[in-house]
Amino acid sequence: MARFEIPRGWTAQAYTFAVDPTPAQVRAFRSHAGGARTAHNTMLAVVKAVLDQRAAERSYGLAEEELTPSLNWSLAGLRKEWNARKGEVAPWWAENSKEAYSTGLDSLARGLDAWSKSRAGERAGKTVGFPRFTTARSRRSVRFTTGTIRVEPDRHHVTLPRIGRIKTHESTRKLARRVEAGTARILSATESEDSSGRWHVAFQVLVRRAVEPPAHVGVAAPIVGVDVGVKADSLLVVATPGRA
Template identity: 65%
Template sequence: MKTIQAYRFALDLTPGQERDVLAHAGAARVAHNWALAWVKAVMDQRAAERTYGVPDDRLTPAASWSLPALRKAWNAAKPVVAPWWAQCSKEAFNTGLDALARALKNWSDSRSGKRAGRRVGFPRFKSRRRTIPSVRFTTGAIRVEPDRMHVVLPRLGRLKLHESARKLARRLDNDTARILSATVRRDGGRWHVAFCVEVERAERTPARTDSVVGVDVGIKYLAVLSTGELVDNPRHLVAAQQRMRQLGRALSRKSGPDRRTGRRPSNRWQRAANRLGRMHARVANLRRDGLHKLTTRLAREHGTIVVEDLNVTGMLANRRLARHIADAGLAEIRRQLAYKTSWNGGRLVVADRWYPSSKTCSGCGTVKAKLALSEREYHCEACGLDIDRDRNAAANLAALAAEYDTAGSGPVAARGAIRKTQLAGREASKREPGTASAGRTGTVPLQGGTADRVLAKAHEKVTVVWS
């Protein structure tokens, strides 16, 4: 099975090598800003001509936003715009032009409705001080040295790694991997190189192929499994909050940059900003490490994993919980499970965000009409079940996957679910059509129709991501 995978390694650059990398990143920024100014000038000129009543066939020719067109325009203008262009690799300029071409396409597709998700704004100019230095190489000499502690990149030469690249080197030696590109980027005060590699992965199967586990993510516990396991939330950001406040107060006392007066930051301000950035990077690395260990273990052990389609963006609107939700990385768990289940031969089932996993009783299937967030214990008035709210949700997610025989049936649409809480298919099939649950408070009565129609609605509430 061929797949695209990234290998990221920290670098130990000499001062001269760091200057060369910064020069290449600056060249990418210059090419990006020049091309953006050129595109904006053409767009503004055409808009002004329209206000003068100039017909469309006589307007200034539109500038193409494709990467080949931007590269052609840059090659014609670079002797004047950047007479030093020969000192940097052509890949540096291509990095900035490619980023602009992607940004313009995303903006255009977002305006026309072709791109789903949040609205994308028009590209902005890159600042020398606020932009993260980065340069990507797609051609030329890109290789890992035999000692596995050095890499070779075009124009930058031989760079020392902070850690061994043996995992990537083994695949390259066995002809099971092919490097597509290499990106050098400064993150958290340290330089990294990331290789985009086409990898030939061996077919694998989970340790327990028939195992089905429901995963309910949250804040108190990072994940509650239907097996009864509770994965603690390490809360890395909360643990580092006191130190971050100290570093932030120290930074505020230094003489920082001022765009109004043109004042440049002092050296002490820069050192304090670097200390704060390293602290943020440490928190991010700790969070990433914990999430990778959790998702890898789940993907290797269980054949079917069921998660919810959470609206994390909407959850972040809660000002009381936004910091804790962001610190948990709920969306990252699902993203990692999506590709790790395919790597390990498993299956990921995504329940619709309107599926009432917390409101449904895992014992009898009764659905509550309302369940406050403060109610951490689920009490079923129908069967008398008392269970932790998160364990109940995880059990319902696992049962949801067990009810569907998806072998050979392909994906099941997830957007058919409605926002109104309905009875679970197991409980609805036991009752007469068009009747409510007699003597059971807190449940939602059926709105007419047969039990088969209710069960069909429940079938619309999952998406199956195949390996």
């Protein structure tokens, strides 16, 4: 899978806020999380069926080129297969943002990729098992990468696609100030529910790094300001040195 490259001079940072959704928004959150679970489980069942079919065909002596075609396990490949089936397995799919289903499919694509590489010895660390089906008791979570994603100017609301404007339990001023100043850019937002039933929204943000002094200047070297407009025959006056 393609990796996102952080631009030079920027760093990735997360900002998480507890939210106080309305009952209607809680129902929407849960519907989106249910959509993610349905997409994940539906396509996992399809992947397992194809793998089992190919294994059975090999046991019958069929050549590789005669086997049932394998599936594309990338996010794009799984999304294509899901779109062909969603009308039948999830006739209510249009009630949620497409990002709900992408969340479930992305999770499955990553799981299959990790399992495949682990099985082939191409992945360091512990052996990764085959992806599992998720249940209604699984942690509810949905990630948004497109659509209207923002912190509102009043510092007490955020907006997500299809969910709308949501009240935050705390001020968002730290992130809002950076966004307004142009030193932060929101990449995505993830809504999730913790074990106590509290909902949170976590923003993945690109933040511009503070300007660093040149490498040849010591960390504790004194720094002064100089008026570059003084004449050559004038006395040079500087402020009391500070520390970097």
